[in-house]
Amino acid sequence: MxxxxxxxxxxxxxxxxxxxxxxxxxxxxxxxxxxxxxxxxxxxxxxxxxxxxxxxxxxxxxxxxxxxxxxxxxxxxxxxxxxxxxxxxxxxxxxxxxxxxxxxxxxxxxxxxxxxxxxxxxxxxxxxxxxxxxxxxxxxxxxxxxxxxxxxxxxxxxxxxxxxxxxxxxxxxxxxxxxxxxxxxxxxxxxxxxxxxxxxxxxxxxxxxxxxxxxxxxxxxxxxxxxxxxxxxxxxxxxxxxxxxxxxxxDVPVGHTVVLDDLLPLDRVDRVTTGVLAGFNPKAGHEADFAAIEARMEQPQQHMQCWDKTRVPARLAYGRNPRVPQLLCLADVGWTITTRHYLARHPNDHMRGEHGYDNxxxxxxxxxxxxxxxxxxxxxxxxxxxxxxxxxxxxxxxxxxxxxxxxxxxxxxxxxxxxx
The missing domain is CATH 3.40.720.10 (Alkaline Phosphatase, subunit A)
Known part of the structure; x- marks a missing residue:
């Protein structure tokens, strides 16, 4: 018309x-x-x-x-x-x-x-x-x-x-x-x-x-x-x-950072992303370990929540695309996820504002x-x-x-x- x-x-x-x-x-x-x-x-x-x-x-x-x-x-x-x-x-x-x-x-x-x-x-x-x-x-x-x-x-x-x-x-x-x-x-x-x-x-x-x-x-x-x-x-x-x-x-206050090193063996996973939404895949040779890593990470965590991609809440409509990493960790609003190595290399690199959180x-x-x-x-x-x-x-x-x-x-x- x-x-x-x-x-x-x-x-x-x-x-x-x-x-x-x-x-x-x-x-x-x-x-x-x-x-x-x-x-x-x-x-x-x-x-x-x-x-x-x-x-x-x-x-x-x-x-x-x-x-x-x-x-x-x-x-x-x-x-x-x-x-x-x-x-x-x-x-x-x-x-x-x-x-x-x-x-x-x-x-x-x-x-x-x-x-x-x-x-x-x-x-x-x-x-x-x-x-x-x-x-x-x-x-x-x-x-x-x-x-x-x-x-x-x-x-x-x-x-x-x-x-x-x-x-x-x-x-x-x-x-x-x-x-x-x-x-x-x-x-x-x-x-x-x-x-x-x-x-x-x-x-x-x-x-x-x-x-x-x-x-x-x-x-x-x-x-x-x-x-x-x-x-x-x-x-x-x-x-x-x-x-x-x-x-x-x-707003992301200084110090509102979840440090991954304290929570999972970084040498056994491929880290695809960090930040607000972190994503991990099994590292070659460590596929057998990944289920145990996921089981541990899917337990209640401070300032973030983690899921296997098949268990992401349906309302988020996310996890079926092959490009989505196998394990996802979403920070609570006002927090970010990173590693100790990154913090050491970028001591002043703190974002005061972020997005990527629960939509x-x-x-x-x-x-x-x-x-x-x-x-x-x-x-x-x-x-x-x-x-x-x-x-x-x-x-x-x-x-x-x-x-x-x-x-x-x-x-x-x-x-x-x-x-x-």
């Missing part, structure tokens, strides 16, 4: 500027003519918006839809959840099960390993939305998003950039605006934009720090630059924006704000799982979604009736 959305531009500008304004009815517009911009503010916890430091984002929320929180998929980590958002699959199903992982055929994967990150085989267990949109004849553009550097199923987005942390927020915004200035045959209909300063500040200084507050201000200023650019182009009332986060952030914890809940001709105005939506974003976006773009774990019916009430 096609829709035509129209809004009085002067009224929307006043609302976005923060002025009081009576709602203006929205009418339908062909879905294929309405661009969708998906914006991630990495690590923007759902309640950060209440600090009063993000006026541009607050204005969009006031004139659109704001969720009370969006629950990340487990584990509440960056790469798994960014890929969930654009595939609608939980990490256990799309294969990006952690920021660090191992595959028997592909070897080792880590965030900073550019060769692995750009290898499409790691991402090929799912179909990202930019691929679906491209195959449907839409143009796509991604200003940084996990997976976009890889040749997935033989495809990249039409316009994309390899991740470069040195590219400023303003430069990222300007690139998106430049893509929207392209001629009609090249202009993207689905775009992504990624900001990471809030996450970095949260890790380095903690979620309640002055540095996080400054990162919120700086990111909102870049968002304001985007809104101003869209307004100048007459696009602000003619495209849909979804602004969200991959996860929240929790039901309030500190892990992420931001969700949506604005545009398809969305209701002034609506607060209940907390919902982030897998539902994918079918919502596929609907907005008018493309047939790939198989996914989301539920469009759970979020369609965010939309004006004509757009549902």
């Amino acid at each position: 096609k829709f035509l959305f129209r809004l009085l531009a002067s009224s929307l500008l006043l609302v976005v500027a923060g002025c009081a304004q009576a709602p203006v009815p929205r009418a339908a517009m062909p879905a294929s003519h309405v661009p969708l911009l998906l914006i991630s503010i990495d690590g923007y916890r759902h309640d950060y918006l209440d600090r009063g430091l993000s006026p541009t984002l607050a204005a969009l929320a006031k004139d659109g839809v704001r969720a009370d929180g969006m629950q990340p998929s487990f584990p509440s980590l960056t790469f798994p959840n960014h890929y969930t958002l654009v595939t609608g699959l939980r990490p256990d199903h799309h294969g990006i099960v952690h920021n660090t992982m191992e595959d028997p055929a592909l070897g080792h994967f880590a965030l900073k390993d550019r060769a692995a990150v750009s290898d499409g085989r790691w991402w090929a267990e799912a179909t990202p939305l930019w691929e679906t949109a491209d195959r449907a004849g839409l143009k796509t553009a991604t200003m940084f998003w996990p997976g976009t550097e890889a040749d997935i199923h033989g495809m990249h987005p039409d316009h994309w950039r390899p991740y470069d942390g040195g590219v400023t927020p303003d430069q990222r915004v300007d690139r998106v605006l430049a893509w929207l200035d392209l001629p009609a045959g090249q202009r993207p209909t689905f775009l992504t934009l990624y900001f990471d300063a809030v996450d970095h500040a949260g890790h380095d200084h903690g979620p309640d720090s002055a540095q996080v507050n400054q990162a919120l201000r700086d990111t909102d200023e870049a968002l304001g630059r985007l809104i101003a650019g869209l307004r100048r182009r007459g696009l602000l009332d003619r495209m849909n924006l979804i602004v969200l986060a991959d996860h929240g952030m929790a 039901a914890d309030p500190h892990m809940q992420a931001l969700f704000v949506a604005h545009g001709p398809a969305f209701e105005r002034g609506v607060r939506h209940a907390v919902f799982p982030n897998v539902d974003v994918y079918p919502l976006m596929a609907h907005l773009l008018g493309v047939t979604p790939a198989a996914n774990d989301g539920d469009y019916d759970a979020v369609k009430d965010m939309l004006v009736p004509a757009a549902r």
